Amino acid sequence: MDSKSPRRVAHLDMDAFYASVELLRYPELRGQPVVVGGRSDKQPMPLEDGTSGFSRLRSYAGRGVVTTATYEARVFGISSGMGLMKAARLAPDAILLPADFGAYRYYSQLFKTAVARISPLIEDHGIDEIYIDLSSLTEDSNTLAQRIKQAVGESTGLSCSIGIAPNKLLAKICSDLNKPNGLTVLGFSDIPDRIWALPVSKINGIGPKANQKLATLGITTISELALADPGFLQAQFGRSYGGWLHEVAHGIDERPVIINAEPKSISRETTFERDLHARYDRHILSEVFTSLCAGVAQDLQGKGYVSRTISIKLRYEDFQTVTRDITLPLPTADAAAIRRAAAKCLRRVPLKRRLRLLGVRASSLSSGWVAESKRIPQQEELPLAIRTVD
């Protein structure tokens, strides 16, 4: 692309996506604090006689976290990633619904397909977000955004927030400025007015660790970061990250919108209800291990990939996490071969402490030949009637 032509990038973020999909199914819950989270396999489903059958946060016991909360639930201080037990103390009467990823993937496909009819230059960014390259379109940004929002609404019944800016960094920040159902268009000249007052944590890529370190250096807003000496930032954070901090604070981001990215890895992991011991709980662990490997194999085959590097991930009771991996002479998508490789990795890891999590990952992926008859259809390819919505 001509580097002199100005870019125009949209970031589209579905509003409280999982919770909003659940509200399509249970419209009687609209306006109430609703939390989606926990394990889908052990929670009671709502009774047929109405809202009284929904389970409440107060009755939850376990290790689950909040996946999404409606805006009514966020008022209580509930946010994504929070432990459900903690959320229950903040809002004991909030409704708790199990996550149904099959349904979310289905609605994800719907909204992405609808947007693709307006512009096919879409970068997937998780199940509920996309970047759209609008550079080659001629309509003005507000008109385009309204058309996109309308298409998303008509195809799914859901609302989204859109930010349009000269690059992905700024588009992402501004899609968040007027949530929910927001629309924000911004150019480089708007940065001092609209961006500089925001906390540095609004920048995609500045997480808890960097945020904390910046705070100890007296830098909490993007304007403070923009005014910081680049040499100082590089001395504190290293050449690469320090240089990046300086650039993003000034709204600079040259990353292209990547269409049709191939996956780099496919994994399955599970956190146990209680911490398990390698010896005393050997049979349970062995069963879980086998089924994780089978799951990875199924996903590889379903997506048409083979993998040359198999990894395991263990989390001990103290939350320390270790990984081991092995690279095979030939790539595979076979469950038994994956399990053999993963078992070799397991032998390299100490197993004295109890485990809270076990995971298996396949990486170094390449396209594998898969007979059509052996392909396992993915959830979103199935007709509604046979998708496992419950």
Next chain:
DNA sequence: TCTGGGGTCCTAGGACCC
């Protein structure tokens, strides 16, 4: 009362080859 499951990207050391 601790902290899910699915990912991406980066760093860094050692092996190995030229």
Next chain:
DNA sequence: TCTGGGGTCCTAGGACCC
């Protein structure tokens, strides 16, 4: 015998994101 770089692969860990 000693001492080089550069490049790539493999492995482990960690930050970060949705």
